[in-house]
Structures are given as C-alpha cells and as structure tokens.
Amino acid sequence: xxxxxxxxxxxxxxxxxxxxxxxxxxxxxxxxxxxxxxxxxxxxxxxxxxxxxxxxxxxxxxxxxxxxxxxxxxxxxxxxxxxxxxxxxxxxxxxxxxxxxxxxxxxxxxxxxxxxxxxxxxxxxxxxxxxxxxxxxxxxxxxxxxxxxxxxxxxxxxxxxxxxxxxxxxxxxxxxxxxxxxxxxxxxxxxxxxxxxxxxxxxxxxxxxxxxxxxxxxxxxxxxxxxxxxxxxxxxxxxxxxxxxxxxxxxxxxxxxxxxxxxxxxxxxxxxxxxxxxxxxxxxxxxxxxxxxxxxxxxxxxxxxxxxxxxxxxxxxxxxxxxxxxxxxxxxxxxxxxxxxxxxxxxxxxxxxxxxxxxxxxxxxxxxxxxxxxxxxxxxxxxxxxxxxxxxxxxxxxxxxxxxxxxxxxxxxxxxxxxxxxxxxxxxxxxxxxxxxxxxxxxxxxxxxxxxxxxxxxxx
Amino acid sequence: xxxxxxxxxxxxxxxxxxxxxxxxxxxxxxxxxxxxxxxxxxxxxxxxxxxxxxxxxxxxxxxxxxxxxxxxxxxxxxxxxxxxxxxxxxxxxxxxxxxxxxxxxxxxxxxxxxxxxxxxxxxxxxxxxxxxxxxxxxxxxxxxxxxxxxxxxxxxxxxxxxxxxxxxxxxxxxxxxxxxxxxxxxxxxxxxxxxxxxxxxxxxxxxxxxxxxxxxxxxxxxxxxxxxxxxxxxxxxxxxxxxxxxxxxxxxxxxxxxxxxxxxxxxxxxxxxxxxxxxxxxxxxxxxxxxxxxxxxxxxxxxxxxxxxxxxxxxxxxxxxxxxxxxxxxxxxxxxxxxxxxxxxxxxxxxxxxxxxxxxxxxxxxxxxxxxxxxxxxxxxxxxxxxxxxxxxxxxxxxxxxxxxxxxxxxxxxxxxxxxxxxxxxxxxxxxxxxxxxxxxxxxxxxxxxxxxxxxxxxxxxxxxxxxxxxxxxxxxxxxxxxxxxxxxxxxxxxxxxxxxxxxxxxxxxx
Numbered sequence: 001x002x003x004x005x006x007x008x009x010x011x012x013x014x015x016x017x018x019x020x021x022x023x024x025x026x027x028x029x030x031x032x033x034x035x036x037x038x039x040x041x042x043x044x045x046x047x048x049x050x051x052x053x054x055x056x057x058x059x060x061x062x063x064x065x066x067x068x069x070x071x072x073x074x075x076x077x078x079x080x081x082x083x084x085x086x087x088x089x090x091x092x093x094x095x096x097x098x099x100x101x102x103x104x105x106x107x108x109x110x111x112x113x114x115x116x117x118x119x120x121x122x123x124x125x126x127x128x129x130x131x132x133x134x135x136x137x138x139x140x141x142x143x144x145x146x147x148x149x150x151x152x153x154x155x156x157x158x159x160x161x162x163x164x165x166x167x168x169x170x171x172x173x174x175x176x177x178x179x180x181x182x183x184x185x186x187x188x189x190x191x192x193x194x195x196x197x198x199x200x201x202x203x204x205x206x207x208x209x210x211x212x213x214x215x216x217x218x219x220x221x222x223x224x225x226x227x228x229x230x231x232x233x234x235x236x237x238x239x240x241x242x243x244x245x246x247x248x249x250x251x252x253x254x255x256x257x258x259x260x261x262x263x264x265x266x267x268x269x270x271x272x273x274x275x276x277x278x279x280x281x282x283x284x285x286x287x288x289x290x291x292x293x294x295x296x297x298x299x300x301x302x303x304x305x306x307x308x309x310x311x312x313x314x315x316x317x318x319x320x321x322x323x324x325x326x327x328x329x330x331x332x333x334x335x336x337x338x339x340x341x342x343x344x345x346x347x348x349x350x351x352x353x354x355x356x357x358x359x360x361x362x363x364x365x366x367x368x369x370x371x372x373x374x375x376x377x378x379x380x381x382x383x384x385x386x387x388x389x390x391x392x393x394x395x396x397x398x399x400x401x402x403x404x405x406x407x408x409x410x411x412x413x414x415x416x417x418x419x420x421x422x423x424x425x426x427x428x429x430x431x432x433x434x435x436x437x438x439x440x441x442x443x444x445x446x447x448x449x450x451x452x453x454x455x456x457x458x459x460x
Numbered sequence: 461x462x463x464x465x466x467x468x469x470x471x472x473x474x475x476x477x478x479x480x481x482x483x484x485x486x487x488x489x490x491x492x493x494x495x496x497x498x499x500x501x502x503x504x505x506x507x508x509x510x511x512x513x514x515x516x517x518x519x520x521x522x523x524x525x526x527x528x529x530x531x532x533x534x535x536x537x538x539x540x541x542x543x544x545x546x547x548x549x550x551x552x553x554x555x556x557x558x559x560x561x562x563x564x565x566x567x568x569x570x571x572x573x574x575x576x577x578x579x580x581x582x583x584x585x586x587x588x589x590x591x592x593x594x595x596x597x598x599x600x601x602x603x604x605x606x607x608x609x610x611x612x613x614x615x616x617x618x619x620x621x622x623x624x625x626x627x628x629x630x631x632x633x634x635x636x637x638x639x640x641x642x643x644x645x646x647x648x649x650x651x652x653x654x655x656x657x658x659x660x661x662x663x664x665x666x667x668x669x670x671x672x673x674x675x676x677x678x679x680x681x682x683x684x685x686x687x688x689x690x691x692x693x694x695x696x697x698x699x700x701x702x703x704x705x706x707x708x709x710x711x712x713x714x715x716x717x718x719x720x721x722x723x724x725x726x727x728x729x730x731x732x733x734x735x736x737x738x739x740x741x742x743x744x745x746x747x748x749x750x751x752x753x754x755x756x757x758x759x760x761x762x763x764x765x766x767x768x769x770x771x772x773x774x775x776x777x778x779x780x781x782x783x784x785x786x787x788x789x790x791x792x793x794x795x796x797x798x799x800x801x802x803x804x805x806x807x808x809x810x811x812x813x814x815x816x817x818x819x820x821x822x823x824x825x826x827x828x829x830x831x832x833x834x835x836x837x838x839x840x841x842x843x844x845x846x847x848x849x850x851x852x853x854x855x856x857x858x859x860x861x862x863x864x865x866x867x868x869x870x871x872x873x874x875x876x877x878x879x880x881x882x883x884x885x886x887x888x889x890x891x892x893x894x895x896x897x898x899x900x901x902x903x904x905x906x907x908x909x910x911x912x913x914x915x916x917x918x919x920x921x922x923x924x925x926x927x928x929x930x931x932x933x934x935x936x937x938x939x940x941x942x943x944x945x946x947x948x949x950x951x952x953x954x955x956x957x958x959x960x961x962x963x964x965x966x967x968x969x970x971x
Contacts, residue, residue: 139547139548139768140546140547140548141546141547144538145531281571281576281577338770338915339548339752339753339768339769339770340550340577340769340770340771342550342576342577342578342770344571344576344577344942345550345551345577345770345771345941345942346770347944348944418944419943419944419945420944421941421942421943421944422908422909422917422940422941422944422945423770423771423909423914423915423916423917423941424914425914426736426738426748426750426914427750428736
C-alpha cells in the first residue's frame, strides 16, 4: 500500500520542483508509473479477503478495482488538462497538478482505509481539492454556485454520518472493518435506530447521487474543468457506492424495509434523468445526467443486498467510471475547438474529425451498455437481481435501458452526423495526445471484457 | 395595540429620565418619577420616532435580505458590474439594430426553451442616436429586380402583418406597427421603362402584387401628379408601404429578451483569435482565423469583459467595416484574399419633413421618381417626408449627422415641385440624417461567412433596405447558423464570394 502512497505524496514535490519545460511530461510519466505499479494490487492470492494488510490500510476485492481506477485516472487527468492549463502562469500549473495529486492521495487512503473513521475523514478531505478545482479553474460565473451546491450537499449529508459513526464506535467499541464484519447483528428496533440507519446512508446516497439529492451533480460537472469533471464522474461518485457497500453489512436487519423508498427513488431517477438527457442542449450536462442515471442503477443494486446486486454494482461502477470519463474527454475536445458546449453549434463532426468519431462511437456504445462490454454485464446483473426481488422493477429498469440507448444515440448523432455548420471549418486536427487519452480510457474497458474477475468483487 | 403604546410611552419617558447626549434639547423632564411624555421642539429630528413605521421598513428590508440569500436569487457576495456580459456565451451578435435583434429572436425562437444556446447582443449606443434603424424612412416594398430581394420583402411583409402572433409577449401590450399599406409608386421615363417592365415580370412571377400604370391611368388615379416625362409607373397594391421602425426594433427586442437573449451595452473593441495558415488552390498561404473571444468594452469606462464564444454575427450596420478591420480583413497584401476589405461603409442620407396642407392627401403612396427624389406621407396632418440620393461624387461627409439644408433647396425641392405641383408651396419643418450601411460593391446585402474567418457571419451591407428585410434575414441567418445551410430562403447569392470573384449582383433601378 505504501509503495503507491509514498510515491503519490512525492509526486507533489515533483510537481513543484520539476523544470517548467518538463513539468507535464515528468508528472505524466511519474503518475503512469504509479498507475502501472498499482496494477500489482490486482494480484490477490490471500484467502482472508484482505490483502496488503497494514496497520491502517488494506485492500480487498471490493476496493482493489476502485483503487486501480483511481491510480489509472491521474495520468489521464494530467494528459487531458495539459492543453487548457498551458497558457496559465507556472505556479498555477504546479498548483493544479498538486491539487489533482492530493485528490489521488486522499482517494487512495479512502478506498484503502480499514477503519471507517479514516474513510470518513478522507471522504470529506476529497471535497476540498475538488472544490478548489471547480471554483478556481471553472469556466463561468456559475461555477461559484456549482461549488457551493457541491460542497454543501455533501457536507449536509455527511454530518449525520459522523454522528452515526461515533454512535457505532460507542456501541461496538471499534470501527475497523476487519472486526466489524464479525460483529453480531445489533438489535436495532427503536425509532432512533432507524434514524441511525438513515444517518449512515444519506451521505453516500447524496454522493452517488440518488435522484432526489442529485442537483449538485449537473452543476458541478458542467462548471468544472476537464480534470475536475473526469475525477468527479469516474471516482468521486464511486466513493458513495463504496461507502454504501461497506456500511451495508452493519445495517441489517433494518435495510429490508427502510431501503424501499430509496430503491424506488433510484429506479425512478433512472427514468427521469434519462428523459432529461433527451432534452439537453448542453453536451456536458447531458453526460452529467447520464451519470446520475447509471448511478441510480448502482444505488438500487447495492440497496438490494444480494451477491449479484453487489457484484453488478461494482462492475457497473468501474465500467461507468471509464466510460463517463471518456465522454467528458470527448466533450472537452469539442469544447477546445469550438468554445461552445451547445450541441447544436458543433454538429456533423464526422466530416471534420473522422478519427474522433470512432472514439465517440465506442464511448456512446459503451454508455448504452452494448454487449460484451462490462457496462452491460453490470447492468444485467443488477437488473436480474432487482427482478428477483420484485417483478415490477423490470418495467422501470427496462424503460430505463431503452431511454439510455435513446439518449446515447441522440448524443452521437447530434454531435457526429448531420450537416456540418458553416462555422465549423478549419478546426485543429485531432492531436495524438487526445487519441492517446481516449485509447487509455477505452482500451482497459475493452480488455475488461476478457477478465471480468478483476472487477466483480468477492462474490466469485 | 394600546398595550404597545403604553409600553412605548414608558420607554420614551425612561429615555427622558436618563438624559442622553441626543436628548439635551428636551424641555420636559420627569423629576419625581411620575411618567410624563416628553416632546422635543427641535425640527432637526422627526417629532415622533414612530416605532411602527420603522418596523414596516425594517421588516421589508429584512425580508428582502432573506429572499436574496435564498437560492434562485441573483445576489452574489461579489458585487460585479451588472452590465458586464457573461464570460461565455455561444453566439455574440455585434450590433443591436433591427437586424441584430431579429437574428437574436430567430435564434432563440427555434429551440423553444429558455435554456439552450446562449445569445448575447452587444450594442454600443442604447440611445440609438446614430443607428440606421431608427433614422430610417421605414418603407417596405417588393419592387426589386433580384428575386431574392423580392422574396425577402414578401416574407417580411407577411411577418409584419402577423406581428402580434410572432412577437407578442404574454401580459404585455400588443404591438402596433402603424403599418400604412399605401404602396410604392415608381415612375420611369422612356429610357428606363423597359427595365421597369422586366422587373414587373419578375415581381409578378415571384408573387408580388404590383401593377403597371400608363401615364393616363396614373393621372386618373393620382390627379396631383404631373406626368410629364413619365412613360410608365409601377404601383404596389399589397404588402407595400411604411411602418414605424422603432416599434419593430422594440418588438424584436422585447420578444428576444423574453426568450432569454442576453443584452449588453458595450462596444466590441477587439477579438482574440487563433490563426493558422492554409494553402489556397493557387498555392498562396492565407491566414485563417477562428475567433475565440470578443472583447466588450463598457461605456465610458476602462472595464472590459472578454466574452468567449463559438459564433460571432456581424450585424453592426454602418460600422461593420470598422469591425471587420479589427480582424485584419483588408490589411493583407493586395492580391490576396486577406487584402479584400469588407466593402461596407456608412453613407449619409438626409430626410426632410415638410408641411404642405394642399399636398397630395391621405392616399399618397411612397413615390420614387426616376430622378432619384422620393417622398411619402407622414402622419395625418399634411406632413410629408422627402429625400433624394446624392450623386456619387457629392457624397456628404460621414463624420457627423448634420443636415445640409442646401441640398434640399438645390436638389430635392425642384424635382419634387416638378413632379407634384402642390409641393411648390411647402415648408420644411424638420430634417434628420441617417447612415446607410452602404455596400460600395453592389449595394446588396452580404450574408454568410468569410473564407478567412471561420466563425463570423455577416448580416450587413443592406444599403437602405435592411429594415424591410430584417425579419426574413433574421430567419435566414438563424437557419444558417443552427441548421448549417439556408432552408427557407436561399441567400447563397449574397455570400462574400461574389466580392472576391468581383461578380456584382446589382439591382436595376434602385434608390
């Protein structure tokens, strides 16, 4: 664990001491090496479930894919930001890289935490670099509003979590996940226990986000710069899912009844946010709402608490992380050329940038869960476990899948096909950097088709 | 309520018992502890500090503060100049005249929702003191020789007749354009009568309701005309006349603002572009620019805002040439594409208002004589508006909008009095001058992109018929931007290409 964490901490020093001309290539190479070393976590011979066990941190089949995703994302973020940050003064560029790296450090510590309190502190700590990235480097005046929504939605949800964790520590004497998994189920029957249950989960549901508490997400995604959008979509939302999966063990038997409204919210959210996507004119907003839609499915899968549900949720989280991040990178390539996020002003790009169209195609197909991509595998597992729980959910998830396909195709056809407007000529050709970025997003997704054991969690 | 009054009285008395620095001018004290009301005789302070009046005001202020703090209000802790345009929009329209606002309206009208693409209209003079729109004579006619011009006017006339359907805003007053459907009357002498006949055929073919009149018929219809020298007259029967340009401008503006167009009072002083060189078919390297952002300067201030945008529309009218020069068009080597400037410059035209009680009367059309002189009725009180196009060599100075009254005496009045004898006894009551956005190349509009600037659309160079074409041109430019090509009207003949190819499309017989 430390072999990744210490180099990440030293990446901050590198960001401040590297010579200006080699700043971006150095940090890129460094973070790529960290990412490649992090792949060693995937080799998991331990029988106990917890590997690389240290005093405070460990990995297990649930957190390993998320850790690898986090480490993989940093070089991609650095690659994506290179162009739009380059006109800024040198110190600001270094600060930007520092913020991205500190985000990675907090996330590694969050996913690798064995103690729930450390997870909580890291969960909160990730808010600060993200807030700074959104409000300082965002594009428009609305970014202040977006930052406020982002910060306060999450904080309001996580204060009850703090209280709930302290109560748990009081009653069980420990918050270590290694011990808590063996705790006998507590007799939870009073009204206060129900509030405790809600307190444990609300923070993660807001983070996921669940449909009713999702307002911060489109704002934050749209206003953030590309690296902010990437890390938000790919990893920060998964913090919510991961936290929920860890807490679920402790929340028996209340979850059987209390999770009903949240499952319904999640399923309804898939359809609602999918329909909103069909009417969006802003490309980044469309991708943001599609994130809410996919995460609704993940939330429903986790709240069901079946092995297939958990497994499907984890697979979908990883696959969605890569896909959503790829779509944001594609939207950014559009934005850097036309300076507009409105889809109607940047259409017919297949005529102008045909190679980028192939990446758009693969990313859109991944978004609409085309077999044999892991997106579909995750969705199928969740949908079938939901069907097992109740036949009626099939109607909602079925319509949700249909709408997902509709808006993914809509996005592809609006941006790539159709007449090329008169003002979209003489665009910069696609840079190799952009091709590399998208390849590094989508190739792992395609390779995961061949070895899904890595991402399906304990339930093998 | 009376309990409050008693408490209030006690408080006031207590204040009187313990004299403060403010109360030194009180004249009544309590000495023995009994409560008496204190009155102050100073006029510098209100005689009664009415707690309740202040309470109302303070409650209102507190409520306003709460409403501001809630989400949904536009209060921010950083108070910035509210006139500054947003940092990023999708389409910037430079020029807030009737063409600019028409384009803004049509751009937002298509997507039918308040979100969607963001459109900003930048106008440097909100009083419109020099804008061509409001200084226009306001006429609309279909009597052109180019088919596209006829179609544009026909469509615009339809739009104007149904203006409340198109531009009506809920809960606001309906629009009264004062559209006088009096028609245009063109007079032709022997030399140009054949041109008039050919034009008549084109106009009828396009659907305009125009009629040709012989001098005898002309005299029957309009007895006040002196038909000497007139061989043929062309009279518009429908969809021709004049209207109030200020009302149209405000109607477009009001509707566009209600659809979510952002407006800004400022001047575009600079562009930030990215430039690359591309090779033409002849092997020359031409610089192709893409506008990344527009620098909008606030009026009377050093403050400016760079507005990042995807598309810029040049609807700056008479000042379009100056705007395009900022992008380097016209300052390249002589025989390159970059060396061809936008051929639009301001040309001053005078309009004189004359009062003539014995004049032609209420059914006067907009008469245009073959000598270039024109006049029309203005209002119902026997006033007429008249003017003439000066010769090419005698173009007036465009640095100001001063009126040359000599021009009326020497050039306009004689021809006018010749054509309409009643006008020998008229009195000029007022006059003004306005600019044509004159296309020096072929006096027709320029619509479309420039080969060297990827994302700037022109909608300028109307040379005197911008107002009457504005609704249709707005629709065409909006389709060009959003659909990638003309759908309703094919205005590809008006592209910039004809200027580079030196192939003018000229109107025959214009004023």
